[in-house]
Amino acid sequence: MKVAIRDDDTSYFTKPEDLQKAYDFLRKEDCVSLSIVPFAVPVHRDDVFPYGKDIKFGYYDIADNVELLEYLKEKKKQGKYDLLLHGYSHEYKWDDNKWIAEMKWKSLDQLNKELPNGKIHLEKLLRTSISVFVAPNNSIDEKAISVIEELKMDYSGIIGVRDRKINLKYVVNFSKRWGFRLIKKIQYPGIMNYGKHRELNAYTIDDYERLIYEYKICKKKKVPFVIYTHYWQLNTDEKAKKLLEKIYNYVVEDGAEIVPLSRCFK
Ligand SMILES: [Zn+2]
Numbered sequence: 001m002k003v004a005i006r007d008d009d010t011s012y013f014t015k016p017e018d019l020q021k022a023y024d025f026l027r028k029e030d031c032v033s034l035s036i037v038p039f040a041v042p043v044h045r046d047d048v049f050p051y052g053k054d055i056k057f058g059y060y061d062i063a064d065n066v067e068l069l070e071y072l073k074e075k076k077k078q079g080k081y082d083l084l085l086h087g088y089s090h091e092y093k094w095d096d097n098k099w100i101a102e103m104k105w106k107s108l109d110q111l112n113k114e115l116p117n118g119k120i121h122l123e124k125l126l127r128t129s130i131s132v133f134v135a136p137n138n139s140i141d142e143k144a145i146s147v148i149e150e151l152k153m154d155y156s157g158i159i160g161v162r163d164r165k166i167n168l169k170y171v172v173n174f175s176k177r178w179g180f181r182l183i184k185k186i187q188y189p190g191i192m193n194y195g196k197h198r199e200l201n202a203y204t205i206d207d208y209e210r211l212i213y214e215y216k217i218c219k220k221k222k223v224p225f226v227i228y229t230h231y232w233q234l235n236t237d238e239k240a241k242k243l244l245e246k247i248y249n250y251v252v253e254d255g256a257e258i259v260p261l262s263r264c265f266k
Contacts (some may be wrong), residue, residue: 001189001218001219001222001224001225001251001254001255001256001257002225002256002257002259002260002263002264003031003224003225003226003227003257003259004033004082004213004224004225004226004227004252004258004260004263004264005030005032005063005226005227005229005244005248005258006032006033006035006084006134006156006202006227006228006229006261007019007022007023007032007033007034007035007225007228008035008086008134008228008229009033009035009085009086009090009230009231009232010035010036010037010046010062010068010115010137010229010231011036011037011040011062011084011090012039012040012061012062012064012247013040013042013060013061014065014068014070014231015064015067015068015110016067016071018066018231018232018235019032019034019071021083021231021235022232022234022235023231023234023243024232025049025248026248026258027252027258028039028080029079029082029258030258031081031082031258031260032080032081032082033081033082033083033084033132033184033260033261033262034072034081034082034083034084034144034256035049035084035085035086035132035134035156036062036083036084036085036086037062037063037086037087037088037089037090037136038048038061038062038085038086038088038089038117038118038121038122039059039060039061039089039184040059040060040062040090041057041058041059041060041087041089041090042055042058042060042163043057043092044092044136045089046223048072048207048253049150054197054265057224059089060159061121062121062122062125063097063121063125064188069125069126069190072126073126073127073175076128076150076214077079077207079260082110082260082262082263083122083128083130084127084130084132084133084134084156084261084262085115085118085119085122085130085132085134085153086133086134086135086136087103087118087132087134087136088114088117088118089114090094090102090104090136090207091170092137094103099182099221101136101137101139101159102135102136102137103135103139103140103141104140104141104170106144106146108147109148110146111143111144111147112150112198113146115133115147115148115151116147116150116151119151122198125186126152131146131152131153131154131262131265132153132155132156132261132262133151133153133154133155133156134155134156134157134202135157136157138157138202139158140155140183141257143213144208145165145194145197148206149196151196153196153197154198154199154200154227154265155197155198155199155200156199156200156201156202156228156261157199157202158200160183162213169192169193169194169195173192173193175227176188176192177192182236184202184215184217186210186213186214187201187203187214187219188201189201189214189218189221189223189225190218190221190223191223191264191265199234200226200261200264200265201226201258202227202228203226203228203246204227204228205206205227205228205229205240205243205247206221206243208243208246208247211247212247212250213225215251215254220256221239224259224264225246225251225256225266226261228259229242229244237256246254
């Protein structure tokens with residue numbers, strides 16, 4: 001049984017010790033899948049990175065955090081981290097009295113320029129190829145998905161409604177996933193093939209019983225079980241970390257292997 005832990009928001013603002021601290025309970029054979037922002041802004045909605053500091057608004061290139069890059073390259077080589085793309089800047093926009101996530105408010109033109117650029121930038125810096133995309137705030141739509149398809153990437157995330165191009169595959173997948181959701185009350189487990197890209201849901205770490213239920217369904221269907229969190233959350237919220245550890249202990253005792261998320265698509 002494959003289990004992947006996806007950790008979002010590694011960026012210029014991340015210190016190696018932040019990641020080490022968040023995952024200090026893992027065994028040496030385990031792998032965490034980091035979704036990385038290439039040119040992060042320091043503000044995500046009302047959260048400021050790093051916490052409590054007065055920082056100038058702007059786009060912070062991960063290339064300028066050499067210590068982090070060296071650390072990631074080394075750990076990637078050892079199989080401890082899998083590297084994924086998490087948007088471009090993670091910038092939110094305040095519109096119509098709510099925060100709109102990056103993939104939703106940016107135009108197709110802008111995404112067509114930025115996403116390939118961000119992907120190549122990370123691949124060069126980290127000397128690896130990146131094949132999985134994670135949308136900031138798990139929000140994505142048809143236009144951003146078309147850019148992901150051009151980049152030949154797969155998508156990890158929670159699947160919304162009316163956010164994909166409508167074709168036969170979409171209709172089939174739509175009925176499959178919503179039928180499943182109605183009966184089992186959980187997001188569809190397993191890979192959905194949309195023709196030009198594939199998608200695999202990541203479950204939110206919110207409730208122990210619910211996650212074990214989701215895990216068991218994935219196991220029964222022989223599909224990977226993916227959960228997602230944020231290192232900064234694990235380092236600031238004791239309850240969140242305890243919950244992750246509890247789930248981790250359960251799946252490991254059950255014989256699951258903690259694998260790179262990219263491998264779940266293979
Ligand atoms: Zn994020």
